[in-house]
Amino acid sequence: MKPPRSRDLKRYPGFGAVTWACLVFLYGPLLVIALYSFNEIRSITVWGGFSLHWYAKAFNNELIQRSTWNSLVIALCAASMATTLATAAALAVIRHRRFRARETCIGIINLPLMVPEIVTAIASLVFFVLVGIPLGVGSIVLAHTVFCIPFAYLPISARLEGIEGYYEEAAGDLYADSRRAFRHVLLPMLMPGVLAGFMLAFIISLDDFIITNFVAGPGASTLPLAIYGLVRTGLTPEINAVSTLLLLVSVIFVILSCLLGRKRYPAGH
Amino acid sequence: MTSELFAVNGISITKVYAGGTGDVVALDDVSISIKDNEFFVLLGPSGCGKTTLLRCIAGFEALTAGRILLFGEGIDHLPPHRRPVNTVFQHYALFPHMTVSDNIAFSLRMLRRDEREIAQTVERMLALVHMAEFAGRYPAQLSGGQQQRVALARALASHPKVLLLDEPLSALDLKLRQAMRLELKQLQEETGITFVLVTHDQDEALSMGDRIAVMSKGAIQQTGTPREIYDTPVNRFVADFIGETNFLDATIRSVNANTADCVLEGGARTGATLAGPAARMRPGDRVLLSVRPEKIAVRPRQQQPGAGHGIDGSITRSVYIGTDTLYQIALDTRTPLIARLQNSRQATDFAVGEAVSVSFDAAACRVLAD
Ligand SMILES: Nc1ncnc2c1ncn2[C@@H]1O[C@H](COP(=O)(O)OP(=O)(O)OP(=O)(O)O)[C@@H](O)[C@H]1O
Ligand SMILES: [Mg+2]
Numbered sequence: 001m002k003p004p005r006s007r008d009l010k011r012y013p014g015f016g017a018v019t020w021a022c023l024v025f026l027y028g029p030l031l032v033i034a035l036y037s038f039n040e041i042r043s044i045t046v047w048g049g050f051s052l053h054w055y056a057k058a059f060n061n062e063l064i065q066r067s068t069w070n071s072l073v074i075a076l077c078a079a080s081m082a083t084t085l086a087t088a089a090a091l092a093v094i095r096h097r098r099f100r101a102r103e104t105c106i107g108i109i110n111l112p113l114m115v116p117e118i119v120t121a122i123a124s125l126v127f128f129v130l131v132g133i134p135l136g137v138g139s140i141v142l143a144h145t146v147f148c149i150p151f152a153y154l155p156i157s158a159r160l161e162g163i164e165g166y167y168e169e170a171a172g173d174l175y176a177d178s179r180r181a182f183r184h185v186l187l188p189m190l191m192p193g194v195l196a197g198f199m200l201a202f203i204i205s206l207d208d209f210i211i212t213n214f215v216a217g218p219g220a221s222t223l224p225l226a227i228y229g230l231v232r233t234g235l236t237p238e239i240n241a242v243s244t245l246l247l248l249v250s251v252i253f254v255i256l257s258c259l260l261g262r263k264r265y266p267a268g269h
Numbered sequence: 270m271t272s273e274l275f276a277v278n279g280i281s282i283t284k285v286y287a288g289g290t291g292d293v294v295a296l297d298d299v300s301i302s303i304k305d306n307e308f309f310v311l312l313g314p315s316g317c318g319k320t321t322l323l324r325c326i327a328g329f330e331a332l333t334a335g336r337i338l339l340f341g342e343g344i345d346h347l348p349p350h351r352r353p354v355n356t357v358f359q360h361y362a363l364f365p366h367m368t369v370s371d372n373i374a375f376s377l378r379m380l381r382r383d384e385r386e387i388a389q390t391v392e393r394m395l396a397l398v399h400m401a402e403f404a405g406r407y408p409a410q411l412s413g414g415q416q417q418r419v420a421l422a423r424a425l426a427s428h429p430k431v432l433l434l435d436e437p438l439s440a441l442d443l444k445l446r447q448a449m450r451l452e453l454k455q456l457q458e459e460t461g462i463t464f465v466l467v468t469h470d471q472d473e474a475l476s477m478g479d480r481i482a483v484m485s486k487g488a489i490q491q492t493g494t495p496r497e498i499y500d501t502p503v504n505r506f507v508a509d510f511i512g513e514t515n516f517l518d519a520t521i522r523s524v525n526a527n528t529a530d531c532v533l534e535g536g537a538r539t540g541a542t543l544a545g546p547a548a549r550m551r552p553g554d555r556v557l558l559s560v561r562p563e564k565i566a567v568r569p570r571q572q573q574p575g576a577g578h579g580i581d582g583s584i585t586r587s588v589y590i591g592t593d594t595l596y597q598i599a600l601d602t603r604t605p606l607i608a609r610l611q612n613s614r615q616a617t618d619f620a621v622g623e624a625v626s627v628s629f630d631a632a633a634c635r636v637l638a639d
Contacts, residue, residue: 164360164362166358166360166362167362167364169329169349169356169358169362170356170358170362170364171364171375172328172329172348172349172350173327173329173349173350173354173355173356173424174350174355174375174376174379174423174424174427175350175351175376175379175380175427176350176375176379177348177350180379181350184375184379185364188366189364189365189366
């Protein structure tokens with residue numbers, strides 16, 4: 001994982017110390033959480049031997065079951081919608097160069113990345129109440145869809161930028177109308193980007209706490225909300241177990257997303 | 270009015286690209302008639318509008334003005350996928366997620382032919398371009414020349430009425446390019462499909478084209494067979510762009526039928542051919558003459574010419590290039606002239622500084638229109 005220039009970089013005074021500090025503060029807590037999820041005793045600071053029973057307990061916890069299910073459904077819906085909208089946006093912005101509001105559109109699409117999440121959260125809540133949308137799973141899906149769009153947009157637009165316009169022209173030249181040119185040529189070529197965008201959106205939705213907390217309403221709970229609730233009643237290795245699983249899922253999705261984004265077509269052997 | 274039914278008939282095509290910094294007139298009132306079953310070449314320097322004309326025929330660009338007829342029928346209202354015209358793109362544009370077979374089958378699938386027929390056609394196309402053993406490969410697993418063949422097969426599979434090729438050989442190395450010229454020519458003859466090929470390479474144009482249209486600055490300068498274009502260029506641009514030539518300033522003394530008696534700068538006399546747009550030239554007009562280097566005869570000065578028009582000069586440089594020797598000759602008017610003499614015919618070598626007399630037939634010397 002060392003970049004080729006690392007030898008020069010290493011010469012800077014304090015480079016080693018800063019690097020280690022970053023690694024420790026970033027990954028240390030995660031390692032500790034993961035480690036104590038396997039603790040035999042009910043402590044998150046004292047090691048009492050290896051056991052998987054906190055995982056068993058977590059799997060049998062009805063609140064965790066219900067909120068996990070909610071989280072998955074919400075993430076699936078929000079990511080699907082966000083990916084669809086992001087794909088449409090990317091096509092409009094990148095394929096129609098003469099499209100006048102191009103720059104503005106890119107700005108608007110990416111704006112949620114810049115707005116503080118707490119502001120988006122409050123604004124969403126106020127908006128839903130104002131318009132009369134009942135708070136619950138539906139409102140969470142709506143809110144997630146909106147703020148997942150820029151995340152889905154990134155890998156999709158990057159992929160689309162790399163696809164020369166002449167492929168669609170060739171498809172049209174060979175008797176495909178624009179719908180079939182999209183279906184048979186552009187979409188398959190764009191697919192790795194679309195999947196990468198979907199996975200990124202899925203994981204962003206799955207992990208979200210702040211916005212969800214505001215727009216969830218009384219009944220609906222997601223996994224991050226459930227974990228937060230459990231933490232307030234006291235830390236147990238059960239929380240560590242759930243968190244570790246969530247972390248694992250996130251890492252796997254992010255890695256897959258990156259790999260897909262980089263996917264090339266079969267090359268010579 | 271009886272008129273021949275042309276494969277492609279472009280009538281006063283104008284194409285203006287509206288740009289941020291100003292409009293670009295890519296095609297300026299271009300009219301063109303391409304015959305059925307013809308290998309037609311559009312030749313011209315970079316930026317002259319060749320690709321634009323091809324894209325107008327394919328339907329990728331809407332005309333600003335004018336009409337295009339395909340076998341007598343207007344096609345301007347048809348989108349590209351409704352035109353029985355296929356394109357071989359400069360960068361091939363093979364679909365990277367499809368195998369060679371699927372690429373070739375694409376147009377047939379879009380036309381909803383039945384799968385049995387498609388399989389047969391694909392096989393025939395693979396054989397036609399000698400790519401049968403690569404049927405299952407992906408484009409990225411092929412060399413440039415192989416991709417080129419697949420692109421050809423893909424465009425030919427649906428047996429279009431016209432095949433458009435935009436600099437199809439430019440991405441290949443020299444050897445392969447020369448081999449593919451012959452293959453393209455052969456392919457055109459075998460399939461009987463009208464080919465319209467764009468190139469900026471005059472050798473390519475001369476060796477493949479049944480007819481050539483020479484373009485410059487969005488307009489067609491001359492259309493004709495390779496021989497017509499080479500031997501009887503109508504203007505300075507065509508004479509200069511195709512092959513090498515000598516330009517001589519002259520004044521017309523008298524005109525007899527289509528031959529003009531001209532006086533060169535230094536006073537020497539020569540006959541020159543007046544034809545095409547130059548036919549309107551009259552005695553007293555100052556004109557430009559074009560003579561190909563290989564049409565010039567060079568003799569030692571003392572051997573006074575009995576016939577023809579001898580112009581005195583002296584050799585200033587001699588370059589041996591194998592089959593021929595190029596001589597740079599300073600005429601006594603100091604106009605430089607290049608003569609190209611075949612080594613097998615030339616018994617005597619001329620030394621630098623030697624006084625010579627050059628001459629050429631009136632038929633080999635063209636009066637240019639502008
Ligand atoms: N999409 C476009 N927008 C604006 N101007 C364009 C566009 N396409 C081409 N042009 C301009 O139109 C003119 C003709 O371009 P065209 O591509 O037809 O030239 P060409 O003869 O094919 O040249 P080359 O040999 O370099 O491919 C050029 O001046 C070019 O800059
Ligand atoms: Mg071009």
